[in-house]
Amino acid sequence: MTTALDDARTHAARVVTPELVARLTRGVPGSGRTACHSPLTGERLAELPETTVPEVAGAFDRARAAQQSWAALPVRRRAAVLLRFHDLMLRRQDEILDLIQLETGKARLHAHEEVQAVAMAARHYGRKAPAYLRPRRHTGSIPVLTRVRQLRHPRGVVGQIAPWNYPLELSAGDALPALVAGNALVMKPDTETALTALWARRLLIEAGLPEDVWQVVIGAGPVVGPAVVAHADYLSFTGSTATGRAVAQGAAARLVGASLELGGKxxxxxxxxxxxxxxxxxxxxxxxxxxxxxxxxxxxxxxxxxxxxxxxxxxxxxxxxxxxxxxxxxxxxxxxxxxxxxxxxxxxxxxxxxxxxxxxxxxxxxxxxxxxxxxxxxxxxxxxxxxxxxxxxxxxxxxxxxxxxxxxxxxxxxxxxxxxxxxxxxxxxxxxxxxxxxxxxxxxxxxxxxxxxxxxxxxxxxxxMGDSGLGRRHGAEGIHKYTEPQTIAHQRVLPLAPSFGMDDRQYARFISGSLRLMKTLRLR
Structure with missing residues (x-):
């Protein structure tokens, strides 16, 4: 008579084959070795590369080199990768449901919540990214004479530290808006659920993402995590409030931004x-x-x-x-x-x-x-x-x-x-x-x-809010955080200074009158 543990071992051997692990870990830097385990049995699930601190720096170098050509693509080309990923994932969802269950122990319906969430994010940003990122015109300091245009540039290489509890949604779900905004990504997933994140990366590459644009580094949080913080142009972190504070301090010391989703009660x-x-x-x-x-x-x-x-x-x-x-x-x-x-x-x-x-x-x-x-x-x-x-x-x-x-x-x-x-x-x-x-x-x-x-x-x-974090995922905020806004203002005809023979007093009166007129005309 077989037990629940026997069944779990059989499932693990069937799903996590040496061929699968080799395919998912191809290109992952790691001169050391580590392992992930299944909570269903408590036993080793797979052996994985373990990334050293110098190898984390190398991953950032590769990502930085690949990011420029990725960002140079029209945003609709990048968005099309997300839409292809959406279709591939739904078509092959049984593969990832098995991995999520083996790595987290959760029920299959709850694993499917992750597939739902990532599919919705892929569809949303695949459709809406061009609108979120398009150049926008704003009213200038002097209407007509000042023309203002706002651009959004990718930050560069985003460092992402993802947790174990929702290994698909909190890896791929957060990666998608960063990538479609034109960034490259260096992600540190939790070692115990790294196979799920690696599967998502490999599927996104299959959908058209250049391989070096998304790097994965694997290792102990206290070792690899600070190395990610030390090199990233922006940080995305989901995890405990205590660790989130440390990530925020590391980001602040380098004057880079961070988005943190932390604990809750x-x-x-x-x-x-x-x-x-x-x-x-x-x-x-x-x-x-x-x-x-x-x-x-x-x-x-x-x-x-x-x-x-x-x-x-x-x-x-x-x-x-x-x-x-x-x-x-x-x-x-x-x-x-x-x-x-x-x-x-x-x-x-x-x-x-x-x-x-x-x-x-x-x-x-x-x-x-x-x-x-x-x-x-x-x-x-x-x-x-x-x-x-x-x-x-x-x-x-x-x-x-x-x-x-x-x-x-x-x-x-x-x-x-x-x-x-x-x-x-x-x-x-x-x-x-x-x-x-x-x-x-x-x-x-x-x-x-x-x-x-x-x-x-x-x-x-x-x-x-409060000890639950900083920043937002989803919607406009979920993609804009991965960009640097740039304002380009073009002043025409008149300078913003005394001109046409006006002295300082006359110029000040002219500007004061203009400000009163703009308020009367309800200009913003």
Whole structure:
């Protein structure tokens, strides 16, 4: 009789062949060797090149040399690569779904969320990049006499440090706008999920991206990460707030820009007029997708006291019914945590909460019978300030429930965190929900959805406030951050100085009168 571990080993051997690893790592610098592992078994998945600090510098040199000819292409030519990538990925999605599951342990549906997100980003920037990047005219200091044109130039070589939890979306999804803007890219993926990022790179090359334009370097974060920071013309980072601060300091020291998406302690508000069945189903998705290892997932549930008992009965019933599994197929509702470190955090937070008076309403136990890092989705009641799970990011399948009396209390308690990434409001009244949403101090707010509505709306910006980061991905901000704006002003006929025999006083009067006239004419 085969076990879940036996099945996972069989899948790994079938998918991650020596031929696949050789193809994906071709051109990746690395005089050393390292390895990635599958959380489904805890065992080695593949051996990979390990990049040294001098080799990181070499990758930047190659990227810098390739960037000039890439940037010289018309933007529509670059955008066409993204659209071809979109089609190739959807056509061959089973390949990448297998890799994502083997490298992260997540359920197949949650792996497909990454495919959805990257496809939407590829389509959006493939269609909209020419408009986002086109030269624009502005009103000059003196209308008609001053003609102003704004250009957008690529920054050069973008350094990207990508995390392990969404290895396709947070590698390729962030790479696409940087590349279509005319930049080259040197990416450091997390070693444990490097195969997914390498697959995306190889597919983009197949779609027409010149090979040297996207470089990948692999190695330990404290070694390779600072080397990326030391050479990049701009930095894109997704990860912990502590590491994000270090990246920001390194960028500031070199006077280069940085975009940081960091941690979150996201709240969901269930109002007294919410559809409780929809809210309970939505809370399950919001809390336990990818085993809660998602920066924008919900870790705090605030429920109006008048509906709390009914809501919790429905929510905990749905939570207990979730099917855990690690197979590379459809059907499991939740997969594994990614590592022993993530499991240790989950166990520590639950143990601390229970020891200090919290109650486990559902779950609460690891599931080693399924794999080394599986843990039941867990709902905690009676959590109070001072408990680790109340204030620290768990990044696992654990949610705490709190009751509130009125809207003001709910908003105040939801905002009582240094984080400000995502939040969720559930109500049958759209005006009421929008009013509350505008009071929440988070970069995105979802109404009657947990996180997917805002994140999937790729024309709109997504990012965090406070300790949740700097900058935005998606929309105009998501591509403009990878460019340097340049203003070219052409002064005609008259200089911006005394002329035609005017002395300084006469010129000052002339300009003052002109300014009054422009205000009257409502010129901007």
């Amino acid at each position: 996201n709240a969901m508000l269930v109002l007294d007029d919410a559809d409780l069945d929809r809210a309970a189903a939505g809370a399950v998705r919001a809390c336990f997708s990818s085993a809660g290892q998602l920066c924008i997932s919900v870790e705090r549930l605030y429920v109006h006291q008048s509906v709390a008992d009914v809501f919790l009965e429905r929510f905990t019933a749905r939570t207990r019914a979730l099917r855990l599994g690690g197979g590379l197929d459809w059907g499991a509702d939740m997969g594994s945590l990614a590592s022993q470190a993530q499991l240790d955090t989950v166990l520590r937070h639950i143990k601390d909460a229970v020891a200090n008076g919290a109650t486990v309403l559902a779950g609460g136990h690891p599931r080693p019978d399924l794999g080394p890092y599986f843990h039941e989705p867990t709902v905690l009641d009676g959590v109070t300030p001072g408990m680790a799970v109340c204030e620290q990011e768990t990044f696992g399948p654990v949610v705490s429930v709190y009751r509130f009396r009125d809207e003001d209390e709910a908003v105040e308690r939801a905002n009582a965190t240094p984080y400000g990434l995502n939040s969720s409001v559930w109500s049958r009244s759209a005006p009421r929900a929008r009013r509350i949403a505008a009071r929440l101090r988070t970069g995105t707010v979802n109404i009657n959805e947990g996180y997917a509505a805002a994140y999937g709306s790729v024309q709109a910006p997504m990012g965090g």
